[in-house]
Amino acid sequence: MSVIVTEQLTKRYGRRVGIEDLTLSVPEGTLFGFLGPNGSGKTTTIRVLVGLLRPSEGGARVFGLDCWRASHRVKTDVGYLPGDLRLYPWLTCSVALQIFGRVRGRDLTRTGGELAAEFGLEPDVNVRRMSRGMRQKLGLILALAHRPKLLILDEPTASLDPLMQDKLYQHLRDLASAGHTVFFSSHTLSEVEQLCDRVAILREGKLVADETLEALRARARRVVTMRWLEAAKLDEITVPAFLDVYERRDRQWYASLAGPVMELVRWSADQPIEDLSIGQPDLTRLFQQYYELEPGM
Amino acid sequence: MTRGLIGKTIREVWLATLLFALAMAGLEALLAYILPKFNEALSGRWLQLDFIQGMFKGLLGTEVGSTIDPGVIASIAWVHPIVLALVWAQGIAFCTRMPAGEVDHGTIDVLFGLPISRTRVYALESVVWLVSGLVLVATGLLGNLIGGWLSDPQAPLAPGQLIIVVINLYCLYVAVGSVAYLVSSLSDRRGRAVGIVLGIVLASFLLNSLAQFWGPAKSIAFLSLQNYYRPLLVLRETAWPVKDMLVLITVGAVLWLAGAMIFARRDICTV
Numbered sequence: 001m002s003v004i005v006t007e008q009l010t011k012r013y014g015r016r017v018g019i020e021d022l023t024l025s026v027p028e029g030t031l032f033g034f035l036g037p038n039g040s041g042k043t044t045t046i047r048v049l050v051g052l053l054r055p056s057e058g059g060a061r062v063f064g065l066d067c068w069r070a071s072h073r074v075k076t077d078v079g080y081l082p083g084d085l086r087l088y089p090w091l092t093c094s095v096a097l098q099i100f101g102r103v104r105g106r107d108l109t110r111t112g113g114e115l116a117a118e119f120g121l122e123p124d125v126n127v128r129r130m131s132r133g134m135r136q137k138l139g140l141i142l143a144l145a146h147r148p149k150l151l152i153l154d155e156p157t158a159s160l161d162p163l164m165q166d167k168l169y170q171h172l173r174d175l176a177s178a179g180h181t182v183f184f185s186s187h188t189l190s191e192v193e194q195l196c197d198r199v200a201i202l203r204e205g206k207l208v209a210d211e212t213l214e215a216l217r218a219r220a221r222r223v224v225t226m227r228w229l230e231a232a233k234l235d236e237i238t239v240p241a242f243l244d245v246y247e248r249r250d251r252q253w254y255a256s257l258a259g260p261v262m263e264l265v266r267w268s269a270d271q272p273i274e275d276l277s278i279g280q281p282d283l284t285r286l287f288q289q290y291y292e293l294e295p296g297m
Numbered sequence: 298m299t300r301g302l303i304g305k306t307i308r309e310v311w312l313a314t315l316l317f318a319l320a321m322a323g324l325e326a327l328l329a330y331i332l333p334k335f336n337e338a339l340s341g342r343w344l345q346l347d348f349i350q351g352m353f354k355g356l357l358g359t360e361v362g363s364t365i366d367p368g369v370i371a372s373i374a375w376v377h378p379i380v381l382a383l384v385w386a387q388g389i390a391f392c393t394r395m396p397a398g399e400v401d402h403g404t405i406d407v408l409f410g411l412p413i414s415r416t417r418v419y420a421l422e423s424v425v426w427l428v429s430g431l432v433l434v435a436t437g438l439l440g441n442l443i444g445g446w447l448s449d450p451q452a453p454l455a456p457g458q459l460i461i462v463v464i465n466l467y468c469l470y471v472a473v474g475s476v477a478y479l480v481s482s483l484s485d486r487r488g489r490a491v492g493i494v495l496g497i498v499l500a501s502f503l504l505n506s507l508a509q510f511w512g513p514a515k516s517i518a519f520l521s522l523q524n525y526y527r528p529l530l531v532l533r534e535t536a537w538p539v540k541d542m543l544v545l546i547t548v549g550a551v552l553w554l555a556g557a558m559i560f561a562r563r564d565i566c567t568v
Contacts, residue, residue, distance in 0.1 A: 013566075047565075047566075050409065050410060051409065052405075052406065052409060052564070052565040052566075053564045053565070053566070054562070054564055071409075071414070072412050072413050072414040072417075073412065074412075075409075075410065075411060075412040075413075076412040078410075078412075079410075080406075080410035081410075082403075082406035082407065082410070082567075084403060084406075084567065085403075085406075085407070086402055086403030086404050086406070086407070086567070087404065087407060088305075088309070088404055088407075090308060090309070095308075099301050099304060099305050100301070100411065101301070102298065102300050102301025102304065103298050103301035103302060103411045103412070103413060104298075104301075104411065104412065105298060139407070142407070142410075143410070
C-alpha cells in the first residue's frame with residue numbers, strides 16, 4: 001500500500017514552475033529519500049503534502065486523503081519537520097509538548113520527555129535561548145513524539161552534529177522497521193545512501209529518477225583509476241567504449257566503467273599500465289549525472 | 298484541541314492585552330477626572346473661537362453648541378485621539394498576528410504541521426481577539442467611572458449611557474480588527490499589513506473629521522468607520538445607536554468572513 005501518492009502534481013508560482021508533472025508513490029514502511037539540488041522543488045512538494053500549498057494541477061494524497069481538502073485529517077498521523085524551522089520564542093520543550101498534546105488530543109509528555117532525554121534537550125529552556133541545533137532537536141521531538149505513521153522531514157539533519165545525526169538515523173531506522181514510513185528530503189547523497197530504501201531525484205521541478213537504492217547501485221558505475229608507465233605514449237592510447245575517462249591528471253587517469261570488469265582486466269593486460277584500481281559502484285557520480293542532465297534525458 | 302490552541306494564543310497576547318487595558322483604564326480615569334475641571338474655561342472663552350468649535354465638531358462628529366454640557370465633557374473622554382489610538386492599536390496588533398505575523402516569522406509551518414484546519418485556527422484566534430476587546434473597553438469604562446468619582450465623589454454613578462458608548466466603541470473595535478484580519482489574510486509580511494491597516498484607519502478618521510467642515514468630504518463620509526461612532530449623540534439623545542452599531546458589525550462580519558475565506562484558500566509560503 002502506498003502512503004503518499006502524487007499524480008501529475010504541478011505547482012506554479014506565477015510564471016515560475018515549482019514542480020511539474022510529479023508522479024510519485026511512497027510505499028508503506030519505507031525510508032524514502034527525496035533528493036535534489038537547491039531549488040529543485042523538494043520543499044514545494046513537501047509543502048503540498050502538508051497542505052500549505054495548493055496544487056496548480058494534478059493532486060497529492062496521503063493515506064488516501066486529498067492533501068489540500070483534508071489537510072487537517074491527513075496530519076493526525078503525520079509528523080512534519082519544516083526545512084527552515086522557526087519556533088515561537090517563548091516555547092520550551094515541556095510547554096510545546098503540553099500544547100501539541102492538547103491539540104493532538106493525546107498526552108505527549110512521556111514520549112516527548114523520553115525523546116528529549118535521548119536527544120539531550122533541556123525541557124525548560126525557551127527557544128529564545130536555544131542554539132540552532134537545539135531548536136532542530138525540539139522540532140524533531142515535536143514531529144516524532146506522537147509516533148506518527150508517516151514522518152515528513154525537510155532536510156532534518158541541517159544544523160545537527162554528527163553524533164546527533166547518527167541518533168536520528170537510528171531512530172528513523174527503528175521507526176521504519178516498525179512499519180512507519182519516513183519521507184525525507186536532502187541534498188546530501190551520503191545521508192540518503194546510508195539510510196534509504198528508495199530514492200526519488202528531482203531536478204528543476206521534474207522527477208528524473210525514482211528507484212530503490214539497490215537498483216541505483218546496480219546502475220552506478222565503478223570508478224577506475226589508472227596510472228600509466230612513464231614510457232607510455234598517452235596520446236596513442238585508444239580508450240575502449242566501456243571506459244568513460246572523465247579526468248586526466250598527467251599519468252593518472254580517472255574513468256567510470258560502463259561494462260563488465262573482466263573486459264577491463266583483459267584490455268588493461270595489454271596496456272603500459274603501472275597501477276590499476278577498480279573501486280566500488282560510485283553513486284556520487286550517478287547522482288551528479290542526474291543533477292546535470294537535462295530533465296527527461 | 299480547542300484548549301491547546303486557545304492556550305497558545307493567550308500565552309502570546311495576555312501581556313499586551315493587560316498593558317493596553319491598563320493604559321486604557323488609566324487614560325479614561327485621567328480624562329474623566331480632569332475634563333470636568335475645564336468645563337467653565339471651555340464654555341467661557343475657548344468655545345467662542347471658530348477653531349475650537351471646528352476641532353470639537355471634527356472630534357465628536359456633531360455640533361457642540363454654544364455651551365459645553367456634561368455630555369460633551371463625557372464624550373470627549375471616549376473620542377480622545379489617544380483613546381482611539383489605543384483601541385486601534387490593540388485591534389491591529391492582535392489581528393495581524395495571524396496569519397500575516399505567523400507567515401512572516403515562519404512559525405505557521407509548525408502550527409499547520411498539527412491536525413487543525415485553517416478556519417478553526419482563524420475562528421479560535423478571533424474568539425480571543427473579541428474577548429480581549431471586551432477586556433479593553435470594560436477596563437476603560439471602569440477607569441472612566443473611577444475618574445469621575447474621584448473628580449466629584451458626590452455625583453451619582455450613572456454608567457447606563459456610558460455602557461451604550463462603550464458598546465458602540467466595541468463595535469468600532471470589531472470593524473477595525475476585521476479590516477486588519479482581511480489585510481492580514483492577504484499579506485505575508487506583518488509590518489506591511491500593519492502599515493496598510495493603519496493607513497486605512499487614519500484615512501477613515503481624517504475623512505470623518507474633514508466631513509464636518511468640508512462639503513466634498515461630507516458626501517463620502519459614510520465610508521468612514523468613525524462616522525458610525527458618535528458618543529455625543531448617544532449621550533445627548535440617550536438612545537441606542539442601533540443603525541451605527543449595525544453598520545459597524547455588518548462591515549466587521551463581512552470583512553472577517555472575507556479574511557477567513559481568503560486564508561482558507563491561499564498558499565502559505567514562508568521561504
